[in-house]
Amino acid sequence: MQIVETGPDDERFAAWCEVWAATQLADHPDEAPRPASDHVALGRRLTTPGGAVQGTHRAGIAGGTVVGALRLLLPVRDNTAVAYLDVAVHPAHRRRGVGTALLAEGVRLARAAGRSSLVAEVDEPGAGVAGSAFARHHGWACDLRETRRDLLLPVDEERLSVLESEAVAASAGYEVLTWRDRTPDALLEDRALLSRRMSTDTPNGDVPVGEEDWDAARVREQETVALDRGRTVLSAGALHDGRLVAFTDLHVPLAQPERADQSGTLVLPEHRGHRLGARVKIAVLRELAADVPQVRRISTYNSDTNRPMVAVNEALGFRRAGGLSTWSTRLRPGT
Ligand SMILES: CC(C)(COP(=O)(O)OP(=O)(O)OC[C@H]1O[C@@H](n2cnc3c(N)ncnc32)[C@H](O)[C@@H]1OP(=O)(O)O)[C@@H](O)C(=O)NCCC(=O)NCCS
Known part of the structure; x- marks a missing residue:
């Protein structure tokens, strides 16, 4: 698998958004996933200098298809030791190391931006979701549990x-x-x-x-x-x-x-x-x-x-x- 930079005005971004839509639909089949336009607007804001939070996007590509999506958010006005990481792998391409490779890329980017902590949220529609098992597998600590x-x-x-x-x-x-x-x-x-x-x-x-x-x-x-x-x-x-x-x-x-x-x-x-x-x-x-x-x-x-x-x-x-x-x-x- 190859990891490439992408962004809201890149031709691959629609497929990047589709990874999120498929992920959300797998977790919440009865809810409309976030439209691509939402990711695009957020992406533009994160990549335009001057905002309180900056960010960058990567796509994991296998066989010419975008199979995984990474977004790193970097607060610049406060919490400058922290990076927020969003990672998703298309449900049809899981358990093949794509998430692990994107996580390693996120760690690399966060370090390069001078960050010493990474924070990520996991949506838990029920018990035993992949995201929590994945985070635990990589030695992350669960800091907060919230009820929807x-x-x-x-x-x-x-x-x-x-x-x-x-x-x-x-x-x-x-x-x-x-x-x-x-x-x-x-x-x-x-x-x-x-x-x-x-x-x-x-x-x-x-x-x-x-x-x-x-x-x-x-x-x-x-x-x-x-x-x-x-x-x-x-x-x-x-x-x-x-x-x-x-x-x-x-x-x-x-x-x-x-x-x-x-x-x-x-x-x-x-x-x-x-x-x-x-x-x-x-x-x-x-x-x-x-x-x-x-x-x-x-x-x-x-x-x-x-x-x-x-x-x-x-x-x-x-x-x-x-x-x-x-x-x-x-x-x-x-x-
Ligand atoms: C979490 C997610 C990114 C993992 O992607 P992936 O490509 O399947 O992950 P990997 O193949 O690199 O998995 C690495 C390890 O994590 C653990 N893991 C991943 N998914 C798991 C699952 N469904 N059940 C149990 N363990 C799991 C396993 O230990 C796995 O190693 P193994 O396959 O050798 O047993 C993917 O399931 C996803 O997109 N989930 C929805 C979004 C999300 O929760 N993001 C996580 C934010 S931290």
């Missing part, structure tokens, strides 16, 4: 109203507002702080990733990336004395709106205990029902140690639907 929970829409209105009244009663003095795709200018600095806190306050197990460096420009960069990837982002926030103290984001892929992904939700520590998490999530659910009623399911991932967030999600009706594990390895110099 799905909410089927529409949510029962009675359940939502009861939760909403309780949350409103518990959060007097807070105002809730919603926006779509673009954070209001006046809230941008506060929103950046909330992203910074997301990177430290969310239970992250032993994943060797530290605080992220967010400012207003990075929030705008993230918004642009989401739009470029064909997503619309519905957000809600809670204001206290004019400052944004809580937020939640929901990403809807517009080409396949049946399934949306819950992105971050955070309440600043000094404002916890007022049901603001539930309030902002309910506000977004109401926006979603009004603006993008095609969404039938929302997926969210939480560490089981994140009891407050899991409690909010279960009260809303989210139910277990698989898992996600995060693995890492340290790269010792010269090995």
Whole structure:
């Protein structure tokens, strides 16, 4: 097998994307895989200088066919000792060493970029998935286990109203507002702080990733990336004395709106205990029902140690639907 560089504007990239689509379909036969356009937009962002995260792509080719895909993401504003690795092998070409060869290439590239830790996520729709066995085989450590929970829409209105009244009663003095795709200018600095806190306050197990460096420009960069990837982002926030103290984001892929992904939700520590998490999530659910009623399911991932967030999600009706594990390895110099 040969490993070659590829990228969003390369003729091989469609086949590279197809490896991901086939992998996702094998794991989730009833869900539409991410469209190639999403990988292309992300790839362009990663390969354009100036962004908070840079990246590179490789294709594993056997007999003229792309059989494996590697993407390496390199944070440049923070966590500069870490590289994130995405690797997939087409289901028809597994257990022949393709994944191992791509992993070795990822290690080489990460070292060349001066990184000392590699981090990868494994989607676990059920027990005993290949990715975990593969990571264990290569001596990686499992640093975090998260449970996926799905909410089927529409949510029962009675359940939502009861939760909403309780949350409103518990959060007097807070105002809730919603926006779509673009954070209001006046809230941008506060929103950046909330992203910074997301990177430290969310239970992250032993994943060797530290605080992220967010400012207003990075929030705008993230918004642009989401739009470029064909997503619309519905957000809600809670204001206290004019400052944004809580937020939640929901990403809807517009080409396949049946399934949306819950992105971050955070309440600043000094404002916890007022049901603001539930309030902002309910506000977004109401926006979603009004603006993008095609969404039938929302997926969210939480560490089981994140009891407050899991409690909010279960009260809303989210139910277990698989898992996600995060693995890492340290790269010792010269090995
Ligand atoms: C994980 C993945 C990349 C492995 O690709 P691959 O080309 O089949 O991997 P390799 O042939 O190099 O396997 C190396 C070793 O990993 C272990 N392994 C890989 N797949 C396994 C499976 N399904 N069950 C048990 N062990 C497995 C074995 O020890 C294997 O060695 P062996 O075949 O000699 O027993 C592939 O299954 C895949 O694309 N999965 C979905 C995406 C994913 O989870 N990526 C992993 C991110 S870390």
